Amino acid sequence: MQESFVYIFFSACLINNFTLSYFLGLCPFFGVTQRLDTAFRLGLADIFVMTIASMAAWFLNTFVLKYAPYLQTICFIVVIASTVQFVEMVMKKLFPPLFRALGIFLPLITTNCAILGLAIFTTNKGYGFLEGLVYAWGAGIGVTLALVIMAGLREESDLQGVPKLVRGTAMNFLISGVLSMAFMGFAGLFSSTG
Amino acid sequence: MAATDETSRAYREFRKGIWKENPVFVAALGLCPALAVTNTTLNALVMSLATTFVLVGSSTLISLTRKAIPKQVRISCFIIVIATFVTTIDYVLKAFMYYAHKDLGAFIALIVVNCLILGRQEAFASKNTPGLAISDALGMAGGFTIALTLTGVVREILGMGTVLGMRVLPESFEPWAIMILPPGGFLTMGSLMVLFAYIKSLQDKKREQLELRAADEAAEGRAG
Numbered sequence: 001m002q003e004s005f006v007y008i009f010f011s012a013c014l015i016n017n018f019t020l021s022y023f024l025g026l027c028p029f030f031g032v033t034q035r036l037d038t039a040f041r042l043g044l045a046d047i048f049v050m051t052i053a054s055m056a057a058w059f060l061n062t063f064v065l066k067y068a069p070y071l072q073t074i075c076f077i078v079v080i081a082s083t084v085q086f087v088e089m090v091m092k093k094l095f096p097p098l099f100r101a102l103g104i105f106l107p108l109i110t111t112n113c114a115i116l117g118l119a120i121f122t123t124n125k126g127y128g129f130l131e132g133l134v135y136a137w138g139a140g141i142g143v144t145l146a147l148v149i150m151a152g153l154r155e156e157s158d159l160q161g162v163p164k165l166v167r168g169t170a171m172n173f174l175i176s177g178v179l180s181m182a183f184m185g186f187a188g189l190f191s192s193t194g
Numbered sequence: 195m196a197a198t199d200e201t202s203r204a205y206r207e208f209r210k211g212i213w214k215e216n217p218v219f220v221a222a223l224g225l226c227p228a229l230a231v232t233n234t235t236l237n238a239l240v241m242s243l244a245t246t247f248v249l250v251g252s253s254t255l256i257s258l259t260r261k262a263i264p265k266q267v268r269i270s271c272f273i274i275v276i277a278t279f280v281t282t283i284d285y286v287l288k289a290f291m292y293y294a295h296k297d298l299g300a301f302i303a304l305i306v307v308n309c310l311i312l313g314r315q316e317a318f319a320s321k322n323t324p325g326l327a328i329s330d331a332l333g334m335a336g337g338f339t340i341a342l343t344l345t346g347v348v349r350e351i352l353g354m355g356t357v358l359g360m361r362v363l364p365e366s367f368e369p370w371a372i373m374i375l376p377p378g379g380f381l382t383m384g385s386l387m388v389l390f391a392y393i394k395s396l397q398d399k400k401r402e403q404l405e406l407r408a409a410d411e412a413a414e415g416r417a418g
Contacts, residue, residue: 021376026225027309073284073303074277081273113226113307120300165391169222173384180377 005134008127012138014186018114019146020179025114029147030172034158039151041098043144045087047137050118052083054136057119058129065123076119084115114143149179204329207318211333217310218341218383219390224310228342229379231301235358238346240294242339244287244302248279249311249338250331253319257327260320272315273306280306310338341386348382349373 018024025046033039056079065072092099118139122132153175162171217223227245232238252275256263263271284302287295295302305311314334319327350356353373355363372378 023226023230023376023379024304026229027223030222030225070281070285073281073306074274077273077277077306078270081270113304116307117300117304120303124300165395166388170384170387170391173380173387177377177380177384180380181372184375184377 005131008131008134009138010189012135013142013145014183015189017142017146017183017186018117018139019143020176020183022117024117025112025143028112029150029176030169033147033151033154033172036148036151036155039147040144043140043147045091046112046114046143046147047140049080049084049087049112049115050136050140050143051133052087053080053115053119054122054132055129056080056083057122058127058132061123072120072123076116080115080119114139146179150176153179200325204326207326208329208333208336211330211335211337212340213337215334216337216341216390217334218338219387221310223313224308224338225383226304227301227308228338228345229376229383231298232342232346232349232379232382233353233374234297234350235343235346236294237297238342239339240287240291241298241301242335242342244283245305245308245311245338246332246335247283248276248305248308249314249335250328251279252276252311253314253327253331254324256315256319257322257324263320268320269312269316272312272320276311276315277306310334344386345379345382348386349378352382353378 012018016022019026019029028042028046032042053076057076060075060079064075088099118136122135125135127135150172154172157171157175166174211217215221218225218228224245227241231241252272255275256272259271280303283305284295287298287302314331318330322330347357350358351362352370354369355361355365355367370378373382
């Protein structure tokens with residue numbers, strides 16, 4: 001049991017990194033990674049919302065969706081959207097500077113595929129409550145890792161003489177391609193154990 | 195007169211989505227599906243079809259009900275409308291294109307969080323008449339389809355040497371397996387964006403030259 005938690009965690013965090021191998025949550029990945037600290041905070045918000053989303057998914061799966069499976073998409077998105085709205089209100093009240101820094105991307109966490117994706121994957125894999133939580137943390141930390149690495153690289157590359165044509169989103173894509181290749185290297189991490 | 199104005203405006207809204215404000219290459223919206231399901235051309239086409247259906251459907255509905263939706267809860271309303279259309283297309287695909295649906299997996303359900311769709315509702319459909327909203331949705335969906343298909347074709351050719359399952363490169367061509375894996379998505383999309391920016395810069399240069407020449411001629415005309 002212990003080992004399977006470790007496996008779920010690292011699998012979600014490194015091997016199947018949400019951003020770099022499932023392409024989930026790319027909008028903030030390219031949108032909010034100009035600065036390292038903003039990227040890190042967005043990552044934290046992501047972890048928080050993902051934790052709640054996985055609990056919500058478990059709750060819905062156990063009590064609602066068993067009886068009405070066609071409601072899956074609507075249920076997930078409504079519950080997650082209200083959760084995000086709640087986080088937004090708490091943040092606005094308690095951390096106004098952070099709220100300003102994240103700007104438009106906070107409401108967009110609602111439409112962050114990483115979060116709905118997490119809920120759907122948890123369901124498809126048939127994870128229980130605890131497994132779901134571990135999966136959410138793994139995924140959240142994985143996303144944060146990707147955001148922070150990306151922001152660090154972008155802060156550096158802003159100072160370099162990049163040709164005008166490639167500058168901006170195109171270069172971010174090429175950088176993430178290389179990052180994604182690097183993360184492919186983690187694929188062998190658990191091959192022996194399972 | 196008013197009718198032709200309306201038509202030309204609708205046409206403009208349609209065209210801007212295809213090229214000038216191409217959702218994927220220029221605005222960088224809706225990237226997740228653009229990368230995740232473009233490993234083959236067929237997947238890319240099915241995905242575009244589903245997205246077009248959802249975008250046009252929800253734009254129409256939102257635009258029709260735009261006066262009835264209270265401002266404070268508009269985002270939630272948009273999302274519920276979008277989710278309804280997504281559920282519909284999800285079940286339709288499952289019924290008629292079972293294998294494609296299986297290939298796309300969770301990504302059909304994830305159309306609901308495609309920022310392109312919510313973005314169009316917020317920025318356009320909720321403020322304009324249904325006619326304009328539909329042409330805007332069709333234009334954006336068209337741009338999205340072009341972007342996805344291009345990426346899908348490039349990745350399938352390089353990754354497997356085929357297009358829609360038909361072989362286009364000789365057998366001796368060693369497929370670049372990386373192109374159908376995740377990194378290939380990023381690299382292809384990045385390269386296409388560079389290409390897009392390059393064509394755009396050429397166009398801008400041409401336009402500048404034309405303007406310069408026009409200015410010269412005007413100056414000569416005055417001098418003459």
